[in-house]
Amino acid sequence: MQPAMRNRWYSGFLTLLLLCFTVPAFAQPTAPQASAPGSLPVLADGASLDELNDQLDLIRQRVTGSANDDVLSTLRQAALQVQKQADDLATARGVSIEHLNDQLKVIGPPQPDEAASLSAQRQTLTSQSNALAADERQLTTLSQSARDLATQIVNLRRSQFNSQISARSTSPLSPSFWSSLIRPTDDDLRRLTSLGQDVENASEAVLAPGARGYFIGALVLAVVIWVGGRRLLERLLAWSMIRFLPEGRLRRSALALAVGLATLLTISGATTVLRWGVTYNTELSANVLNLIDQLTTLVIFCAFIVGLGRALLMLRRPSWRLAEIPDEIATALGPFPKILALALMIIGTQERINSVIASSLALTVAVNGLTALAVCVISLWALVRYHRTRHQFELERLTGVAALVPFVLGMWILVILLSLISGYLTLAYFLTVKLLWMSVVATTAYLLTACFGDLCETLLSPKEPGGRALASALSLSPRHQAQAATLLAGVGRTLLLFTALLIAFMPSGSSPSEILQGLTLLDLGNKPLGGLKVVPGDILLAIGFLIGGLFGIRVLKGWLSERLLPETNMDAGMRASLVTLVGYLGYVLLAIVVMSTLSISLTNLTWVVSALSVGIGFGLQAIVQNFISGLILLTERPVKVGDWVSLAGVEGDIRRINVRATEIQMSDRSTVIVPNSQFITQNVRNVTMGNALGVVGVSLTLPLDTDVLKIRELLLTAFAEHEAILDTPAPSVSFKDLTANGLIISASGYVNSPRSVSGARSDLLFTILGRLREMGVALSAPQSMMLISQGQGAGAVIPDPV
Template identity: 75%
Template structure:
């Protein structure tokens, strides 16, 4: 019942506000200012006239919407001028070709050829002159667009630092309840246009058609959405196999059905109004912008339904508990309603070019409404978690509520102290970034599931594709992982760009103005580092470090395990990629700070002195670490022996290498020792280990019986490899006995000790069963000559 009530209320609000749908008007007065756009293929004179008209409209008193339209018009003139320059260059090249065919003037040539040469030369000179003028026009249009941008930025700078009446004061509300006489006059003029358009649409002879269009739009909105959603869900269930692809496709289908049906309903209604009503320029602009607003609000609702999936929890993509999804399920709808209601008034103010006080007050009301929606949603989220004892969301998702809470708190604080424009910017940016983040999550999940289902050799679709193209399973898995990683990276990069790009006509410029709030822009020393550059460099550094970490995790856990590289090579490659990423990130940060190499001369000089005195060993170890990672004389996983230290290499860092010994202790060895000292790498050339046993037996022992006993013991041991086969050799024949040696191979030198111990137990036990004893060592007694004579006399 609540869903039906909200849907009906949204439809009722749409019907009530359709006549007043607003588009920001490029007008500072109540009269509409329209700029005729130059048609494709406009001449140089037409473009000059258009640029002169734009210059006439630019003024300090122009509002932000007018400046935005004028800047777009200037950029359009520049684009068409560049196109005209390209066409002129082609024409000049064609004339040059014709002149080359005619050649230079020759004595006695026909008069017709000379006349033709003169005519072509005159045409070429005229085109060259036109091209020069067109280049000047293009540069003028570019400069004008830059000036308009600077003017808009100055306007936003002045607005964002201006303190107005707080929502806690009476002045704030009286500004909206009791607008000025000038604002009331403009409102009456707009409502008169709306009333005239409504009378035209409902005139006899047109009334039936317009009402039928209205009913059809409502049916598409209410009934068509359900039918389309059910159809798409049925198709996804029938065509797609069970798994993540079906879930992501179902979420995408639910979101698209909401956006497409509402978009189709508003487009149909807009077409009906255009066909039946006589619209003024202001009303036409209102309809265009409000249609965009409705579709944007529908997009928010569709995203919420696609990600929360309250009616089908098993289809939900994010790991959101059912209790939380139910608690915040109405958040997208409430947010869309707030935007529709207050956004309509914003656009009406823009169209009538209302006073600055009324515009700022309505912007503050928008910030207040949206911030409160976010605030109460966070409050319900926290209460639900406490009530059901739920854990925080895993990974970065657990930080989202905290970041949003801080952001909303800053917005509300700015509202309470009277910085309404700053609060409006923070709120709009929060809304825009939330929509971009949710959309990016949905698309990234869907793209990854598509690659996994259609390309992975573990899935039926991937197996069929591999069989059709003749791809091996290993190469197909690598291609699937690589394609999924590239696609997700591009989507994530695009989402980051969109999140920080202007969301509408003002947030981008407001962000630039916010970085210059009374901080000063004086260079720091000779490095020309300004505070805004420091903030940007800090943001680049944080995002870059996160990107390097994600790249290393993706390489080490997803892509490289699909290859034939051993674990040591994979670890070395991941470490090397991390070092390269850090170096490139450092270059980007320095370029962001406008730091050149010449400005770092004193730093390099200080480092050279430091290296000469105390940092020489550190630099030596650093260079040695790079050599270890590139030449790979040792790698992660190798068993090495170095200066009395023997164990497995666990990690190769920039300065030192970690070696884990047999007792599980770790020894930190400087990298330079691996380059300057002798290192025994047990597992480099051959990963097999040799288990050897040497026995000394009495001279009367049956050596053939001992040979069979030893071979049988080696063959029965599960760690001894069949190839190379174990062997028994007769080492020597001495006075102390027979020396018999046996050897076998195990899969790793680390298994030699345990296997040798087991074989000794087995061999000694079987020798004891056969009654064969090992040869005892003989003792030698030395008797002096004098002692021997004394004993003889006795």
């Protein structure tokens, strides 16, 4: 047992030493590599029909239930490649057939007295067309077979994943879990010993006299790049930001992004130099090269974590920190990205070794559980440190989406811990990998969206020097320039967020290119409703699309109403109508997407439409009428949000136009719900449609002996002194009539809105009546009436009641 233990520790030490030799995936080794399991012959771009058939048969032979997920992923990519080339060949055959048919049309149908050469040419062209048509049919069948095979591989991968997730093993609380790590099986020890021997041979070859100098020089240069190069590059980038970028958010976001890239680039450069020093005039075994390739992804991922942590926290330049994180919390969380990267490097190395040697299932599951446990402990430690720092310095809680991050992270860690304790190690490992991957993607998306938005704002906004210079060069108006900046920033951020969501939620073992290639091959054809098969995964996906779509529509409507449309010259009513129409369109598209996810075709809903037509004829007629009327109001816009209307005794401001009814706010702040059809079928008085000004009128009945010139001067002075009365158009006073009751004089003035008429008229009446009293002028009283009753004497007077 002692030699086996010695070999195990020796192989582990040499493997950790080999970790220093890992490089990015684009560094090609000089030694030839052995073909990986599941690899296939490279298919040329112009492969023939027979070659495509042979490739597809080879793929079918490699697809087995014992193949791991990586092999199945490679085989699926190969099947999709066969499908693509078959489709391209079928398209080319179709073009050739059309060309031959055109030639046959030029020759025309057979004639009794035609030349023999013409008949021979027609026969040749017909034979070629028939052969190409047969090839086209075979290629179409081959393409469908390749597509079906890719679908079967996806289902096989899904079933394998479900079986692994649901498998239960020993918990980390059990001694058997740790015994699997400390005391591997004899088969695992034998494979570890073999790998250790390969690593030892690689080390001897690297340190041989012919290659030792190159390795030592490469090692020194790598250390210089890793340590000094990063600092020098960061200082150079900081100086460049201050020197060339204007002061503002762009400088901060660009520096944060540059810090992360500098960390990643220097580590990649150092490992590239090391790889050159190791592989120069040195032949490595297939296992060693495979281990290097496995560790490459781990090194880059850990470097990415450290770079993102430094870019997000910005401990050396707190004033340039992009996120609104207090200095105390940033300092408390500063060491955790490095701690997490170091833990992943140590435990992840053993994972890669297990992958290379094809270790037993017990050892693989135990190492995966150890990885999940380590990440959980580090994440929980960071959460406790965050809450303790916030309470110690009495810091306020984060606002917005950032406030949900600690809660979501805590709940996620709780689920992982429960899975570990209950023995579902594969499920815990899957959740841990998803947590790390989604955290990296979310942080990267935050930095990219912030930098892109700040770049658009700096280059295009009329408030920035760069935007003003661009406007001067291109003769752009500030309004159009602001619209372009807002629109470009919104579209760019949307595309970045969509890409981030696509990458964050992609299936395990898949790549972004595989997801995009699969989206282009989706079959959205019509399927009969009777043959509809809805699986739980489709239901969950449809629910996810529904929730995400509703949230996206809400964000889009908010962005339109608060960011883009205020930059235009549209009035408030037009903006509200446009936002409502966009919302309706978004809901319709979302419904189509959800039904397509559930494989529900619109043509299969004819029976639903038929059933609804009966109900529309009876109970739903009014609802449909109001809905159509609402669409007419939003498009034709006889009334819009903000108008003051009057109809059927209801008078007030339109606050909102909904699908079925319109909300009108009365003068007493109450709201009246009016069906939309009334605006179409009844007479509507729109006070603010053609005239935004209000008229304040005052009529006075004065005695016949009143000095009308003084009254005219009094009225003009009162109107001019009131703050709500506009100077243009100017107030006016007119002599309306001369009656037996007295003189009728009318005065009018304009206010900025009909809604201000009532208050302004009340103030003016108070002022005018007060000044008339001061002048000793009384309003004309109604005349008394003389009524002579037959039962009374002449001269009896009955006063007319006032």
